[in-house]
Amino acid sequence: EPTQDKQALLAFLSQISHANRIQWNQSHSACTWVGVVCDPTNSSVFYLRLPGAGLVGQIPRNTLSRLSQLRVLSLHSNRLSGPIPSDFSQLTLLRNVYLQDNQLSGDFPSSLVQLSRIIRLDISSNNFTGSIPFSLNNLTHLTGLFLQNNQFTGRIPSIAQPSLADFNVSNNRLNGSIPTAMARFPATAFANNLQLCGDPLAPCNPFFPSPAPSPTLPPPPVIVTRRRSRRLSTAAIVAISVVGGILLLLLLLALIFLLLRRNRRRQTTKTQKPPPAITTARALGEAAGTSSSKDDVTGGSAEGAERNKLIFFQGGGYSFDLEDLLRASAEVLGKGTVGTSYKAVLEEGTTVVVKRLKDVSVTKKEFEQQMEVLGNIKHENVLPLRAFYYSKDEKLLVSDYMPAGSLSALLHGSRGSGRTPLDWESRLRIAVSAARGLVHLHVSRKIVHGNIKSSNILLRQDNLLDACVSDYGLNPLFSSSNPPNHRIMGYRAPEVVETRKVTFKSDIYSFGVLVLELLTGKAPNQASLGEEGIDLPRWVQSVVREEWTAEVFDVELMRYHNVEEEMVQLLQIGMACVANVPDQRPEMQHVLRMIEDMNRGDTDEGLRQSSDDALRGGSDSQTPPTDSRKASPAGLTP
Numbered sequence: 001e002p003t004q005d006k007q008a009l010l011a012f013l014s015q016i017s018h019a020n021r022i023q024w025n026q027s028h029s030a031c032t033w034v035g036v037v038c039d040p041t042n043s044s045v046f047y048l049r050l051p052g053a054g055l056v057g058q059i060p061r062n063t064l065s066r067l068s069q070l071r072v073l074s075l076h077s078n079r080l081s082g083p084i085p086s087d088f089s090q091l092t093l094l095r096n097v098y099l100q101d102n103q104l105s106g107d108f109p110s111s112l113v114q115l116s117r118i119i120r121l122d123i124s125s126n127n128f129t130g131s132i133p134f135s136l137n138n139l140t141h142l143t144g145l146f147l148q149n150n151q152f153t154g155r156i157p158s159i160a161q162p163s164l165a166d167f168n169v170s171n172n173r174l175n176g177s178i179p180t181a182m183a184r185f186p187a188t189a190f191a192n193n194l195q196l197c198g199d200p201l202a203p204c205n206p207f208f209p210s211p212a213p214s215p216t217l218p219p220p221p222v223i224v225t226r227r228r229s230r231r232l233s234t235a236a237i238v239a240i241s242v243v244g245g246i247l248l249l250l251l252l253l254a255l256i257f258l259l260l261r262r263n264r265r266r267q268t269t270k271t272q273k274p275p276p277a278i279t280t281a282r283a284l285g286e287a288a289g290t291s292s293s294k295d296d297v298t299g300g301s302a303e304g305a306e307r308n309k310l311i312f313f314q315g316g317g318y319s320f321d322l323e324d325l326l327r328a329s330a331e332v333l334g335k336g337t338v339g340t341s342y343k344a345v346l347e348e349g350t351t352v353v354v355k356r357l358k359d360v361s362v363t364k365k366e367f368e369q370q371m372e373v374l375g376n377i378k379h380e381n382v383l384p385l386r387a388f389y390y391s392k393d394e395k396l397l398v399s400d401y402m403p404a405g406s407l408s409a410l411l412h413g414s415r416g417s418g419r420t421p422l423d424w425e426s427r428l429r430i431a432v433s434a435a436r437g438l439v440h441l442h443v444s445r446k447i448v449h450g451n452i453k454s455s456n457i458l459l460r461q462d463n464l465l466d467a468c469v470s471d472y473g474l475n476p477l478f479s480s481s482n483p484p485n486h487r488i489m490g491y492r493a494p495e496v497v498e499t500r501k502v503t504f505k506s507d508i509y510s511f512g513v514l515v516l517e518l519l520t521g522k523a524p525n526q527a528s529l530g531e532e533g534i535d536l537p538r539w540v541q542s543v544v545r546e547e548w549t550a551e552v553f554d555v556e557l558m559r560y561h562n563v564e565e566e567m568v569q570l571l572q573i574g575m576a577c578v579a580n581v582p583d584q585r586p587e588m589q590h591v592l593r594m595i596e597d598m599n600r601g602d603t604d605e606g607l608r609q610s611s612d613d614a615l616r617g618g619s620d621s622q623t624p625p626t627d628s629r630k631a632s633p634a635g636l637t638p
């Protein structure tokens with residue numbers, strides 16, 4: 001009977017909530033307990049396996065770490081949260097660690113990288129943040145490392161163990177080039193990160209700054225020097241040389257790029273005065289006018305200097321050219337379904353967001369026409385498009401930078417680690433703002449948004465409660481035969497999965513999912529329920545109404561009293577929007593009305609204030625261009 005281990009296990013179970021079926025009877029040997037396996041002489045616990053055992057909360061300190069002979073620890077598919085206790089470093093004989101599918105958070109557990117006998121380490125599908133440490137090279141027996149579905153940032157360290165056969169870092173927020181030592185793993189092992197490049201993915205592209213953090217930021221691998229303290233293994237030396245080599249190569253590439261650009265700039269200034277920002281009206285007027293001036297607009301077929309033209313829309317107050325933009329320090333904000341967004345800080349201090357579109361399938365003319373439609377939209381709840389650029393190889397959209405970030409970041413960013421939860425009032429106001437923006441697009445502009453999701457709801461810095469919708473009306477630029485991107489699957493109406501065609505009604509569905517996301521705090525594209533993420537509408541439907549408060553609403557909203565009735569009302573509106581049959585979904589203006597007309601109990605602070613503006617066309621006093629008023633753009637049906 002392993003007496004000490006028994007005490008440790010009892011201490012563990014008494015400090016954590018768990019499923020009823022885990023009943024460890026103190027009068028029996030611990031070696032007979034559910035989930036516990038001892039060595040052949042029953043003198044110590046070798047394996048502890050409690051997967052899916054309803055364990056909820058933090059792993060208590062100084063409990064499991066006392067199982068000094070433990071070889072296998074399997075606590076996956078529970079609801080464990082918080083960091084992995086540092087005293088896990090005492091489990092020196094651990095070989096297999098399965099902690100996947102929990103809600104563990106914090107930096108990469110440093111206690112685990114001290115356990116040099118680990119063979120398989122699976123901490124996938126948790127909320128770990130920070131960088132992946134180079135010190136994983138300490139685990140010289142490692143054959144499997146599973147880090148996917150977390151929020152790791154920075155670069156991938158070179159992990160040089162030849163024994164490593166399975167490796168996965170997909171669905172994180174990593175960037176930079178993939179170390180050559182890791183290039184032998186399949187592309188799927190690196191998929192869905194902020195932006196990774198190099199073998200086995202696409203080569204790193206020197207046109208835009210490498211997706212690594214902007215050069216002004218300290219390079220992430222500093223951790224290397226801190227953690228790799230006393231002795232260097234051969235593997236580490238090899239890895240350092242590889243990283244050093246890559247850095248040198250990058251430096252060389254950057255130098256060549258700078259020289260080439262300087263040359264080009266010299267030639268340009270000889271032949272051409274720097275083009276002042278021209279207005280859309282003029283640019284597109286020319287485009288639609290005589291054929292001789294057409295190519296001047298976007299430089300599609302014109303040679304050299306004429307390519308460098310950004311087309312600005314009126315009202316932005318910006319004046320810079322493509323050269324300025326290219327010179328700006330740029331930082332990857334994220335990789336979306338239709339391209340990558342960069343935050344660009346121009347030399348004179350202006351900050352803008354540049355969205356680099358990929359796989360645009362329309363002609364230059366069609367592109368310009370859609371830009372004209374989008375560039376003329378002006379409403380306080382719609383992020384204005386400021387400029388665009390079109391050439392054969394590059395299609396760029398420029399918009400204002402919104403420093404307060406997206407609803408997605410506010411709702412899901414670093415949960416549980418000291419973040420300020422988004423309160424109920426803010427969530428409600430954000431829902432109203434987004435609805436107003438959509439009413440303007442649908443009713444006044446006859447434009448289908450086509451990509452409603454929480455990362456496309458941006459908050460204004462001066463007023464967190466005031467949101468605007470972004471990335472609207474871009475679907476007509478892409479071929480509908482592109483495979484649906486799983487990142488937005490959770491928002492996609494059922495009929496769109498088949499028809500690949502977004503409509504006003506499919507926007508309503510996506511808005512409904514957004515409302516459910518605001519209420520539940522759950523991201524519809526998280527991989528917590530099946531591979532393609534949680535299906536919020538189906539999940540909410542599966543919970544009986546009496547259980548909504550306990551099961552459905554975000555725990556962060558539980559602290560607000562007297563708002564339950566409001567939450568139930570909003571949930572019902574959200575559920576009406578996600579009706580399976582498109583015709584049963586309400587129109588956007590009715591959705592807005594319903595939200596504004598909610599019975600707000602004691603806290604009525606006038607959600608309605610400017611709804612009539614929204615229906616009339618909001619603060620947009622301009623008349624829409626004739627083309628866009630005639631009908632909805634091609635391919636979009638109400």
Ligand SMILES: Nc1ncnc2c1ncn2[C@@H]1O[C@H](COP(=O)(O)OP(=O)(O)OP(=O)(O)O)[C@@H](O)[C@H]1O
Pocket residue numbers: 333334335336337338339340341353355399400401402403405406451455456458470471488
């Ligand atoms: N103008 C902006 N100001 C601040 N953050 C922005 C801005 N535009 C985009 N972002 C943020 O940058 C990240 C990447 O945005 P991007 O639009 O490229 O991708 P996405 O929203 O995830 O997907 P999609 O391309 O389908 O819209 C997102 O987190 C988004 O919220």
